[in-house]
Amino acid sequence: MSATTSRTDGAHVSVRKNRRDGSTQLHRSRRQPANQSPAWKTFNKIWTILPPFALGILILLAWYAATVSGRINPFILPPPSAVFSSLVDGLTSGLYWEHILTTVQESLLGFLLGVILALPLGYSVAKSRLLANMLQPYLSAGQAIPAIVLAPFLFLWFGLGVVPVMIVCMLVVLFPMIVNTVLGVQTIERELLDAARLEGASGLSLLTYIEFPLALPSVLAAIRTGLTLSITGALVGEFFCSPDRGLGALVLIALHQYNMAFMFATVIILAVLAALYYSATWLLVRLAEVIY
Template sequence: MSVTTSGTDSAQIHVRKNRYGGSTQVADGQGQPAKKRSAWKTLNKLWALLPPFALGALLLLAWYAATATGRINAFVLPAPAAVFASLVDGLTTGLYWEHILITVQESLLGFLLGVVVALPLGYGVAKSRLLANMLQPYLSAGQAIPAIVLAPFLFLWFNMGLLPVMIVCMLVVLFPMVINTVFGVQTIERELLDAARLEGAAGLSLLTHIEFPLALPSVLAAIRTGLTLSITGALVGEFFCSPDKGLGALILIALHQYNMPFMFATVIILAVLAALYYSATWLLVRLAEAVY
């Protein structure tokens, strides 16, 4: 909704109704041109990218300086040129692509399994005191036990393959997703829920139209955390349950061969993959903001 008013000068004020019922004034013309504000926002975004790139350049320079003197053994810290050569060789020969696809499949399937379990479980724990008292000790105990300890049991029970890796991945992402979901549901103001019930909202309609939109920021935080952690779960699962497939298998191969450039290159691939996952969740947040 917009209302345009004009005075004797050429300045125009657009009053737009925001999502909470208030209004925001946006000045055009002589007040503050929209093009200037848009250019300023773009400049601020570009400026925000400078610190991480600067830090990365400093770390790379320090890495090069530490290895150029030859005082550090290459088996401990390989030179950046050797790591880059190993990375390029793995990408051009197709070695990395096959294992990247396997790790991505395992992590995404484990993450989706975690979402299917964690979101309803978190909602149930937040809404039911009985369920909370029943499950919270086990959730805390499960978080206290590292997934790397549970992976050998899953290997013995399910043998090697995709299923045990998915379960390990699900266990890694489960607890933080449940906790974030519980927090999001429990922080909804009771007055809003009471007002919605007075208007006739109940059951599924209350969940979809009131509770879910209000808890959505915490749910999205849970999803962002879980998706990034899913790579860790996939790697832990590959170490024990799939030692010949995935990026975790390449790390084990590099370790057994004492091939440090190859190991560093694989870690770089994992870092890029984690950054892509996090970027995907950022797009998901923007989509949710546009919808709700």
């Protein structure tokens, strides 16, 4: 092993040790005392899970109370029973599954394309002042323009199908991911980078062993945000570029039929899908904590 590689590995070990020490202190500060009883630990777990369920129950009760009196027109706010019945019918008949798979395919492809473009571009912008000055106005303008404005252009250029929807998803997730990546790279302490260079790290080794692990929390935040937003991008794209496929198409069909129960049921499917995406990113964060 060369001296340069050895010094680089030493810097890598030092950075990992610092990250783990900081993480350990953070976890210790969040943990309860080690002498907790099993009953107290069980209570803490229940208390962590209880608030979301309690809020959901309160929302359902308020929804039921608002509709059971009959003062609100069902075309405006359908009762929970009608929404649940429509949801069950759609799932058992197989209506939802094909459209769910279409939306998942479009959102994941758009998200992956966004990751491929955003991470290298964000790193380049963070490291190059010239590139940052060149692209910053366009990135700001891209964030300011809603995807719903860009979707008709993509429809005219690419027609109907998966491709324009995938591009809309990519545009929705691209700019937040670039911003988070730039922030993660720029907030790395210069002293750590200088120390790594003294140990022999440079170029690809500096990126692999030093910059990437230190910027990883921001990169993971970008990925979590982007994956969740990809559902929004898929819906917007389907409204214009795929009116007969995907969950966005079902929302349009329900709107045209004035079927509010069906529309609410489709929105519930979208919420569950977004929650599954967010849970997947939570597992990714846990995996990264184990590796790094």
